Amino acid sequence: MTGNKEWEESQLRTYTNWVNYNLGEDQQIKDLLNDLSESDILISLMEKLSGKKAYPHKKCMTKSRIVKLDNVGKAVKFMKEEKLNTSVSAENIVDGNRTYILGMVWTMILKYKINANQQKGVDTKEELVENNALLDWVNSFGLNISNFSSDWKDGVALVKLTEAVSGGQIKFEQFSGLDSIQMVIDCQKLAYQQFKIPILMDVKDLICERPDPKSIMTYVSVYKERYEQLLFEKEQREREEAERRQREEQKRIAREEQEIKQREEAERLAKEEQERLAKEEQERLAKEEQERLAKEEAERLAKEEAERLAKEEQERKQREEQERLKQQQPTGQQLTFFAIKAADAWILQNIQAAYAQDPTIQFQWWYPLVQNLSANDFRELQDWFKKIDKDKSGILELDELLKARWPKDMKMNNDTIKRLMLIFDADNSGSIGFFEFIALYNWVKLCVATFKHFDIDQSGSLDITELQAALPQLGFNLNKQSCDALIRANKNLIGKKKLNQVQFICATSYLAQCRTIYQLTFDTHMDQLDPVEFDKFINLVLGLI
Structure with a gap:
């Protein structure tokens, strides 16, 4: 070359x-x-x-x-x-x-x-x-x-x-x-x-x-470069090995010295104090056993008393609830929010004032829920709204709803509360006002009443057949396949054969969200809804899941 x-x-x-x-x-x-x-x-x-x-x-x-x-x-x-x-x-x-x-x-x-x-x-x-x-x-x-x-x-x-x-x-x-x-x-x-x-x-x-x-x-030049790298790697390995051996040797010496001291100390203590320690140990064990038995007896008696009182309280509440349900249990027609009775005159004045501020609220599909309230309930909800509204802004944001203490019979998970916020936030502002809150509260209350009405055996759950019978009372007519799809669509329901009350509220809120989407898509007012077409729509949506 x-x-x-x-x-x-x-x-x-x-x-x-x-x-x-x-x-x-x-x-x-x-x-x-x-x-x-x-x-x-x-x-x-x-x-x-x-x-x-x-x-x-x-x-x-x-x-x-x-x-x-x-x-x-x-x-x-x-x-x-x-x-x-x-x-x-x-x-x-x-x-x-x-x-x-x-x-x-x-x-x-x-x-x-x-x-x-x-x-x-x-x-x-x-x-x-x-x-x-x-x-x-x-x-x-x-x-x-x-x-x-x-x-x-x-x-x-x-x-x-x-x-x-x-x-x-x-x-x-x-x-x-x-x-x-x-x-x-x-x-x-x-x-x-x-x-x-x-x-x-x-x-x-x-x-x-x-x-x-x-x-x-x-x-x-590449040979030279690799040679220097190899020398560095070798020195590093040797340095690390030397440090490792030094650490191991120090640990070994320290361990041996500690073992010798421990052995000598143990032998000395065993020889000088064996009898005294044995006696003290026996006395201590006897005292601890006596205290343990006394504590267990006291706990047993306290537990029995608490159980007795809890049972009596539960039986009392069950009797009161059964009596209340017998007096107030609504029929299937009365449960439907499209047949809600007229509000008190004083409430009506407040609602009319809300119309003047936001006329679009009366065109929401859930508008009838705002009217389903007595004057006494209105004031109680107003007080509760003020307590939840921590920053005193006059509106409730998602974080405030998530931290709110809901009544025990209206218990919900966080996913349901987030979904309800999307449904009742009429102006998409990321918050809800007082009348939107009334609709949200009455919707949950209506779901609870529907659940209890169809929970005939009071087992605290609904099976698929009972679910299919209960949903029309809330405005949703689903076939069996759509009911199965509804269960799959809600992650909290996967693998469940029956729905408890929390899960039922979550599932029905999913359908309510579909109802909101339907109204926004087809620009329908509450009184313009075609039930047949809506039933087709909701079953089609669930059929795609």
């Missing part, structure tokens, strides 16, 4: 491998002359070599010359800021100019790997290139090399350098009997497998009459 063309071909292969060695696995190139202008490969290479962040960039595969010139231009600008001694332009790189690209990569190798300050010079006629610092490093292993070309042509120098860098783990003698080509191939393979030294040069570029000096210097 004596001509410029052969050396350039060697450099192309070697530099391509060198670039891939310094790039990440996701940015490997195949063609040095064409691939450096793709995406952000060149600027990523400069960042890796310099250890600095360049201009903002991202991967962008494109065939546009303008885009490529822009990306490569940023890399060229970064090279100038790094004082990289190269005259290459973005056009040279995008056009795949061999001379400029090879010169640019060689300049990178000199600056960042071989150290340009030690360079003697580069002859453009491709005569021998030498570097004293790199030669001194090679010869520090006793190789007696005088150049980076002809002294390497038989592969012996590379194998001996590999032996030195590996610390003798790869020996020159193990390749005896092989020709130069096979010796280099086997040596390169072992160096990569055992020490991650990349194979930068093809064997045909090394085993020739006059190898390219730049290619060999590049290859040797």
Whole structure:
């Protein structure tokens, strides 16, 4: 290999491998002359070599010359800021100019790997290139090399350098009997497998009459880099091992000393105080046993008394509730909120005042719920509203509703409260006013009354058949398949064969939310709802789940 063309071909292969060695696995190139202008490969290479962040960039595969010139231009600008001694332009790189690209990569190798300050010079006629610092490093292993070309042509120098860098783990003698080509191939393979030294040069570029000096210097610079890394790793391992052994020895000595002291102390105490300690232990155990028995007896009596009182209280409440239900239990027709009785006159005046402030409230499907309230209930809810309204803003936000103490028979989970907020927030303000709160409260109260009405056996749950019978009282006519889908649509109901009251409120609030969506979608007022079409809509929605 004596001509410029052969050396350039060697450099192309070697530099391509060198670039891939310094790039990440996701940015490997195949063609040095064409691939450096793709995406952000060149600027990523400069960042890796310099250890600095360049201009903002991202991967962008494109065939546009303008885009490529822009990306490569940023890399060229970064090279100038790094004082990289190269005259290459973005056009040279995008056009795949061999001379400029090879010169640019060689300049990178000199600056960042071989150290340009030690360079003697580069002859453009491709005569021998030498570097004293790199030669001194090679010869520090006793190789007696005088150049980076002809002294390497038989592969012996590379194998001996590999032996030195590996610390003798790869020996020159193990390749005896092989020709130069096979010796280099086997040596390169072992160096990569055992020490991650990349194979930068093809064997045909090394085993020739006059190898390219730049290619060999590049290859040797990687050997030097890996050698320093291996030395550092070895020193670190030795340091960590020494520290580990020192810690273990200190722990062992401390443990032995502690064991000796503990053994001596135990023997002394056992000899001097065995009888006294035994007597005290017996007295202590007897006292503890007596106290334990007395405590257990007191707890048993207190528990029995509490259970008796709780049972009596429960039986009293059950009798009162049964009596109340007998007197107030509504029929199926009375439960439906579309048949709510007229409000007291005083309440009506307050509602009319609310209309004047927000006329849209009367067109909400849940508007009848606002009227289902006595004057006494109105004042109680007003007081409760003020207690919940912690910031005294006159409106309730989701956080205040979640923290509110609801009556025991109106217990709800957080998902239900969030859903109710979406339903009764008429103006989508993220909060509800007092009359929206009245509708929310009456809706939950209506759901509770419906649940108790159809919980005939007072088991505290409804099965699917009872659920299908109860929902029409709230304005929802579902078939059996839709009832099953309703259960699946609410995560709190998955796997349940029956619904308790909390789950029933959650499920019916899901249907109420569908009713709100239906009104918003088709712009229907409460009195314009077509029950048949709405039933089709709700069953269709649940059928898609």
